[in-house]
Amino acid sequence: xxxALAPETLARxxxxxxxxxxxxxxxxxxxxxxxxxxxxxAWVRSEKEKYLRATKFWGKLFLINIAMGVVxxxxxxxxxxxxxxxxxxxxxxxxxxxxxxxxxxxxxxESTFIxxxxxxWDKLPKKIHLACIWMVSIGTILSAYFIxxxxxxxxxxxxxxxxxxxxxxELTDFWQVLTQNTTLTQVFHTLSAAFLTGGAFxxxxxxxxxLRKKHIPVMKSSLRLGLVTVVIAGLLTAVSGDLLGKVMFKxxxxxxxxxxxxxxxxxxxxxxxxxxxxxxxxxxxxxLSVPGLxxxxxxxxxxxxxxxxxxxxxxxxxxxxxxxxxxIIPVTFWGFRWMIxxxxxxxxxxxxxxxxxxxxxxxxxxxxxxxxxxxxxxxLRKKPLGPRLTTxxxxxxxxxxxxxxxxxxxxxxxxxxGRQPWVVxxxxxxxxxxxxxxxxxxxxxxxxxxxxxxAILAVIEVKLLVKYVKAGPPELSESDLHxxxxxxxxxxxxxxxxxxxx
Amino acid sequence: xxxxxxxxxxxxxxxxxxxxLEGFDFGVGILTKLxxxxxxxxxxxxxxxGPVWDGNEVWLLTAGGATFAAFPEWYAxxxxxxxxxxxxxxxxxxxxxxxxxxxxxxxxxxxxRNWETAIFWxxxxxxxxxxxxFANIVRGVKIDRNxxxxxxxxxxxxxxxxxxGLVTLTLFTFHGTVFTALKTVGNIRERARxxxxxxxxxxxxLALLFLVQAQIDQGDGKSLIALIVAVxxxxxxxxxxxxxxxxxxxxxxxxxxxxxxxxxxxxxxPNVMPSTLDADWSxxxxxxxxxPYTLKIMTWCAGIATPLVLLYQGWTYWVFxxxxxxxxxxxxxxxxx
Numbered sequence: 001x002x003x004a005l006a007p008e009t010l011a012r013x014x015x016x017x018x019x020x021x022x023x024x025x026x027x028x029x030x031x032x033x034x035x036x037x038x039x040x041x042a043w044v045r046s047e048k049e050k051y052l053r054a055t056k057f058w059g060k061l062f063l064i065n066i067a068m069g070v071v072x073x074x075x076x077x078x079x080x081x082x083x084x085x086x087x088x089x090x091x092x093x094x095x096x097x098x099x100x101x102x103x104x105x106x107x108x109x110e111s112t113f114i115x116x117x118x119x120x121w122d123k124l125p126k127k128i129h130l131a132c133i134w135m136v137s138i139g140t141i142l143s144a145y146f147i148x149x150x151x152x153x154x155x156x157x158x159x160x161x162x163x164x165x166x167x168x169x170e171l172t173d174f175w176q177v178l179t180q181n182t183t184l185t186q187v188f189h190t191l192s193a194a195f196l197t198g199g200a201f202x203x204x205x206x207x208x209x210x211l212r213k214k215h216i217p218v219m220k221s222s223l224r225l226g227l228v229t230v231v232i233a234g235l236l237t238a239v240s241g242d243l244l245g246k247v248m249f250k251x252x253x254x255x256x257x258x259x260x261x262x263x264x265x266x267x268x269x270x271x272x273x274x275x276x277x278x279x280x281x282x283x284x285x286x287x288l289s290v291p292g293l294x295x296x297x298x299x300x301x302x303x304x305x306x307x308x309x310x311x312x313x314x315x316x317x318x319x320x321x322x323x324x325x326x327x328i329i330p331v332t333f334w335g336f337r338w339m340i341x342x343x344x345x346x347x348x349x350x351x352x353x354x355x356x357x358x359x360x361x362x363x364x365x366x367x368x369x370x371x372x373x374x375x376x377x378x379x380l381r382k383k384p385l386g387p388r389l390t391t392x393x394x395x396x397x398x399x400x401x402x403x404x405x406x407x408x409x410x411x412x413x414x415x416x417x418g419r420q421p422w423v424v425x426x427x428x429x430x431x432x433x434x435x436x437x438x439x440x441x442x443x444x445x446x447x448x449x450x451x452x453x454x455a456i457l458a459v460i461e462v463k464l465l466v467k468y469v470k471a472g473p474p475e476l477s478e479s480d481l482h483x484x485x486x487x488x489x490x491x492x493x494x495x496x497x498x499x500x501x502x
Numbered sequence: 503x504x505x506x507x508x509x510x511x512x513x514x515x516x517x518x519x520x521x522x523l524e525g526f527d528f529g530v531g532i533l534t535k536l537x538x539x540x541x542x543x544x545x546x547x548x549x550x551x552g553p554v555w556d557g558n559e560v561w562l563l564t565a566g567g568a569t570f571a572a573f574p575e576w577y578a579x580x581x582x583x584x585x586x587x588x589x590x591x592x593x594x595x596x597x598x599x600x601x602x603x604x605x606x607x608x609x610x611x612x613x614x615r616n617w618e619t620a621i622f623w624x625x626x627x628x629x630x631x632x633x634x635x636f637a638n639i640v641r642g643v644k645i646d647r648n649x650x651x652x653x654x655x656x657x658x659x660x661x662x663x664x665x666x667g668l669v670t671l672t673l674f675t676f677h678g679t680v681f682t683a684l685k686t687v688g689n690i691r692e693r694a695r696x697x698x699x700x701x702x703x704x705x706x707x708l709a710l711l712f713l714v715q716a717q718i719d720q721g722d723g724k725s726l727i728a729l730i731v732a733v734x735x736x737x738x739x740x741x742x743x744x745x746x747x748x749x750x751x752x753x754x755x756x757x758x759x760x761x762x763x764x765x766x767x768x769x770x771x772p773n774v775m776p777s778t779l780d781a782d783w784s785x786x787x788x789x790x791x792x793x794p795y796t797l798k799i800m801t802w803c804a805g806i807a808t809p810l811v812l813l814y815q816g817w818t819y820w821v822f823x824x825x826x827x828x829x830x831x832x833x834x835x836x837x838x839x
Contacts, residue, residue, distance in 0.1 A: 092574020
């Protein structure tokens with residue numbers, strides 16, 4: 001059968017499409033849950049109305065996104081069995097456990113408390129209502145942890161043995177699966193990238209309003225929260241990315257050689273900013289590189305040896321038998337660069353913003369502004385940016401909200417495609433993982449259905465987001481400002497309308 | 503009792519939890535066309551399950567995840583075998599979740615009407631298809647020596663399975679109707695009670711036919727007890743509904759769901775998915791289950807997490823225990839179409 005339409009290829013496309021799509025919402029909602037919870041905490045502690053308005057505004061955008069994250073997550077839970085039944089049979093003993101933990105511990109938490117939070121404004125005392133959004137946030141983070149533990153096991157299988165009689169892998173040490181360095185560094189990297197995503201989302205939308213001089217007090221606080229988040233999360237993303245890279249150099253040398261399009265081992269190994277290779281000939285024809293940087297990324301020094309794609313391919317052939325163990329090099333090479341490039345671009349824009357909008361530090365008194373004025377963007381000690389540059393900064397800052405989303409997507413495409421031809425590294429090949437009983441027509445149908453449905457939903461959700469972004473933070477009502485003091489609500493009026501209804 | 507038997511029971515519990523909870527919210531979704539006469543009434547219905555539907559659905563995700571972990575072979579055969587029906591269910595659940603969250607987020611008439619139509623169909627279709635799926639699981643399907651499903655989609659749509667689909671459809675509608683009577687005030691509550699009588703009688707007729715057939719085919723003493731409990735509870739639920747005891751009616755329709763699903767699992771055991779081609783190729787609790795080590799870890803997790811889940815999910819129902827009517831829906835007065 002034609003490889004381009006083989007069930008394996010189609011199943012991979014479907015997994016890629018549905019997972020990348022799902023993961024647009026995941027990092028956004030992980031961070032927005034925590035950031036919204038932070039803003040609500042600020043409201044509960046300070047009783048400043050701008051924090052409550054910010055909570056309602058970002059909370060609404062959070063809910064629009066998490067609805068999509070939740071429903072597209074259902075597909076994730078079931079498509080292993082649908083398209084990858086051979087995989088499910090072979091690894092279910094190990095891989096199923098973190099998924100079940102995720103559902104039992106994280107999903108219930110998240111979904112139950114989110115219902116309480118959405119409908120609870122006039123039913124729960126302030127602090128209990130606040131606790132609900134924190135519970136949601138904890139749920140999202142736990143969920144990330146368990147699913148990343150499962151993915152890390154595919155990257156670097158540990159704590160298992162092969163049961164030849166049953167023809168499957170079996171768990172021997174669950175603790176090791178949960179705490180191996182692959183899991184810990186992946187969780188660290190993914191969560192910091194998630195916060196970079198949410199921070200940039202806030203910076204982008206706040207900048208949109210500040211550029212138009214609207215909703216200034218709320219948007220100024222949001223901008224600051226977003227900028228600080230972007231800078232801290234951006235730094236942590238870089239640090240964790242470096243740690244994860246070093247782990248990967250040891251555990252999957254092929255992936256990292258492919259990330260660099262480093263065909264033959266070198267010491268010291270350079271890091272290429274740009275390269276154009278010829279896969280069939282096994283070398284690059286054009287290359288622009290920083291000497292020694294790859295050696296540093298791999299081993300923390302600028303001169304050590306890093307094995308290349310060709311060396312690793314030979315080593316794997318000796319270990320696992322004849323075959324081609326190279327992933328698709330242009331995808332891994334450019335995926336790696338787009339991940340870093342877009343992530344770091346958003347970090348840089350955030351860092352610049354934090355400096356430009358500083359409140360007091362190295363800022364002369366006449367350039368400081370009041371609560372309801374847009375901050376001056378001040379580059380040097382005394383002189384603010386001109387109106388043109390100012391507008392440009394706000395515009396670029398609006399754009400940055402998309403950057404981490406692109407970086408996240410390429411990060412996953414890189415790490416998953418960089419592991420090919422393995423689905424479980426060194427243990428199970430992707431081609432042996434597909435469902436033997438599912439026909440080409442069936443996979444094609446489901447792939448088409450999901451792609452179309454997701455495309456339609458994307459249009460609907462983006463339009464809705466734009467509507468609510470443009471509308472800005474809502475005005476507060478009397479009941480917003482006077483939350484109940486008893487569970488179930490204070491009102492003695494049996495016919496009082498609900499504060500929120502679908 | 504070995505660990506894989508324990509997990510058979512736990513998987514049954516998760517499905518029972520799912521059908522009990524999402525059963526009534528599927529029913530409520532169906533009532534948006536069957537019972538509600540205008541938009542405010544539809545909104546009343548949707549809001550009776552507003553805070554809880556998402557948590558209800560997690561029972562399905564947990565059943566899926568736990569099956570993957572405890573019975574990988576079952577998970578693999580079932581989900582790759584029932585591919586297209588499952589695809590339809592997934593599409594419905596996706597659209598349904600978005601519909602609940604997005605419906606009220608725009609004021610346009612067409613926007614709201616479209617999402618309401620979506621809520622109706624995406625509640626009705628899974629309510630039917632889950633019955634089809636479970637009837638096939640219990641009756642057995644064409645499974646070969648490699649534990650792969652080798653039948654087609656047409657094989658899944660046999661008369662027994664279609665009857666099973668009608669049973670879950672009517673039972674969930676009944677469950678949702680008595681839930682509505684319990685959770686609403688005013689005219690809609692009265693009408694829900696009247697509708698419950700007819701839906702209940704229809705459910706009773708279909709369920710009796712289906713469960714007795716299942717009992718004759720594969721039943722034993724235990725499943726017979728469950729059958730009797732299911733049918734008796736449904737009868738008493740109808741009486742309670744007639745007497746205006748809405749709490750009892752709901753509790754008893756819940757017992758019906760629990761007992762009926764339990765009965766199906768009892769007829770299934772020790773198989774998890776029998777083969778109609780050769781009894782030796784059936785998936786059973788022993789040949790489909792994970793290693794004892796994995797099952798032990800899972801038992802600890804479920805043992806600690808499940809009571810907590812019941813506790814905080816129960817608390818949610820308590821927080822939102824008040825009945826609602828059209829007067830509780832803000833801005834509903836103006837929009838009466």
